[in-house]
Every structure is written in structure tokens, then in C-alpha cells.
Amino acid sequence: MVQSTNNSSVSRRDLLKAAAASGGALAAGSISVSAAAESNKENLPPNVADWSTSLGEGVDTNPYGKPSEFEKDVVRRSVRWLTASTESSVNFTPLHELDGIITPNGLCFERHHSGVAEVNPTDHRLMINGLVEKPLIFTMEDIMRFPRTNKIFFLECAANSGMEWRGAQLNGCQFTQGMIHCVQYTGVRLKYILEEAGLKTNAKWLMPEGGDSAGMNRSVPLAKALDDCLLAFKMNGEALRPEQGYPLRLVVPGWEGNMWVKWLRRIEVGDMPWHTREETSKYTDLMENGKSRRFTWVMDCKSVITNPSPQAPINHGKGHTVLTGLAWSGQGTVDRVDITLDGGKNWHAARIDGPRLPKALHRFYYEFDWDGSPLLLQSRAVDSTGYVQPTKDELRTVRGTNSIYHNNGIQTWHVLKNGEVENVEIS
């Protein structure tokens, strides 16, 4: 019963019929379904719509542009009961509302340990000290005089999907997978800054430290810093947002978000890791054999179907359906994504569309003809190293259920007959 658009049996006529059946408005060759619920019939053809009868707002009404008011629900959201205060808390990217691979700046999820530091860039300094020939203090202007680079990377909090270790919990990919964003960073390679200070021969580790009152810090192996870490000052072309570490953040491609220190004020160079709070009492996974996993830096290959999903049900009824989602790997690119509609009995190759960049989000699509019966949707990604995204049960076999971090298990969405979608698990 499952057909892709390549199959000529799904014609444009079927698409139009489906839209008509769901009450969607038909305009020449295009379908407007989503607005149907709230549409004002007076605005529909053959009438002239309200917005076509008068002048609109002039230029400069919004010197800094903002989305249409009809998009007001496309926002980051938090889960109130998760944390005791908003200053040490998290909110989530509305993945189900987005397309392509870039997260708009105002929708990047936020994770702060002591709120957003309000840093005046003129007074901001980056200090390099420890095992260096020449301890240095840089202004923002100094940093911007190094050769710049532009790179697109995802940032995923290691706690993303952490609430799902013991079973399906939250209804919406915004909440279950939304501790991720992907933007284009402009910055300079950390390697150049370290070379300027001159590394001593026994230098092996770095400790980046944030300028927020939490002074968040982590130990980063020198090899990673020299390989691909950046000091970023722009995201998607404009200055970093305060929430994302304005004016300077560390970018640690493919590695857990906790290491991407925001409001970066200092980097100490040492010969051993520091065993900071964030890498001992946090970001360590207790295993059932009494041991623990630490320094689990890489974010392994993962994917999620963003539409349909609990916050994005199928509203159009039976017929041609566009399924889409995101896949990523901290090890490189994503080679393929497979989709099942029946809980893993049959798998179909999804179409990855758009840039396929290492350590960046990949966008996939799968078009099919929904016959109106319940579905169990899953996506499974395979990365360029051949690593296959595991099921949640496969993860639990190795890691038990005491973990919080690094849950990259396959997500299941149960599509009901009426098009509603629920977060479920199948074994």
C-alpha cells in the first residue's frame, strides 16, 4: 500500500482530491490546507482578499524583521516541571515547524546553568594561560583579525532525549529531540589562537571557561582543539545571540553541547584533564555493572521524523503524505536514512535533500500514500563510518536504564486513524 511519488499512481489529481476532502482551499495549481481551519471565507476567491485592498506597512516598520504574526506559535518551549528555576534550565527547538538544515537564530534551543550573561563586547576579554610560552589576553577586535572561516555544525546537548531512557515520556519531537540546533558559524580556528600563545611541549588538555556566573568549564583534549574547534562570533551571518554566548563561544564540532562553552572568557592549557563538575557529577553515565562511562564526547548518529509527529499530526486525511525529518552524526556525514511505516517490518530509503555536510544536520523526505490505517513510524540513520542508529532496546542492553546522556535510539511515532500522533515504544 505504500507508494512513493516516483510511482505514477500518485497523481496531482489525487493530491487535489485529498485537499478537497479535508476542506482545503484550492488555488490555481496549489493547495492551502493548513490555513483552512481559521480562514475567513470573505477572503477566498472569487472575492478580493482584505490584504489586497489597501497599502501595507512601509519600510522601517520593523528595523529588525520578525516572522509573520501567523507564525506566532513557532517558538522555543520549555517543560515547566523539568527544572526548579528558569536560570538553570533548558528550552527546546520547535523541530516540527522547521525545514531544511539551518535553525533560525531565534529558535535555537537554550541551555544555561546561570541564565544569560549580558556581556558588553567592548569589555569582553579572552585570556589564554597555563602551559603556553606567552600568556595572552585578546579583545574581540584582536580575535576578528585572525583568518575567518564559515562552517555549519549541529550542537546537540548530551541530555537530548535523556528523559526517554525509561520509556516514552513527552509528546512532541520538540521535547524529545529538540535540544539540538544547526547554524552557520563564522569564527577563527582555535589552533591559530593557541599558536599565537605558543604551546609548551607538555600541553595536552584545555579548559575553556565561561563568563557567566556559573563559570562553566570542561576539559577538552588538545588534539580536538587543534583539529576543528572554532572561536565563533557570528551565527547565520549575524552576531551570536546573547542566549548562544554573545560575543564569543567555543565550537566543538560533533561533540556534546556541554563542551561548547558560551561567553568564553578563558582557556587554560594543561597536561591533564581537570575533572570539573560538569564532567564528573554530570555528563557521566552510570552503568548497571557498577561502572560508569566518562568523557563520552562524540554525539553518535541519530535521526527523528519531525513531520508527522505529535505536534504535527496528519490533518489532510488519507492520500499523498510528505514525511520529513532530520539526521546527524558527530562522526561525519549521514550516508542514508531508512523509514518504516509499520514498526520495522518493511524499510524504505528516504531521500536526503540539501547540503550533506560533516557534523551538520541532514534533511530527509519520504513521500507516501497514506491509506488511513494506523502507522508506526520510525527513521534509522547510517553514518559515513557505517554506524547504524540503534533501537532504544539495543542501547538499554549495553547501558541499562540509569543513563541520562547520549540517548540516540530510534524514535517511534504512532499515527492514529484520525491522523493524531503519539510518542510510543515498540519492542
Ligand code: MTE
Ligand atoms: N556555556 C556556559 N558558559 N554556560 C552554560 O550554562 N551550557 C552548556 C553549553 N555551554 C552552558 C555553556 C550546555 S549543557 C549546552 S547543551 C550548550 O551550551 C547549549 O547551547 P545553546 O544554549 O546555544 O543551545
Ligand code: CO
Ligand atoms: Co547540555
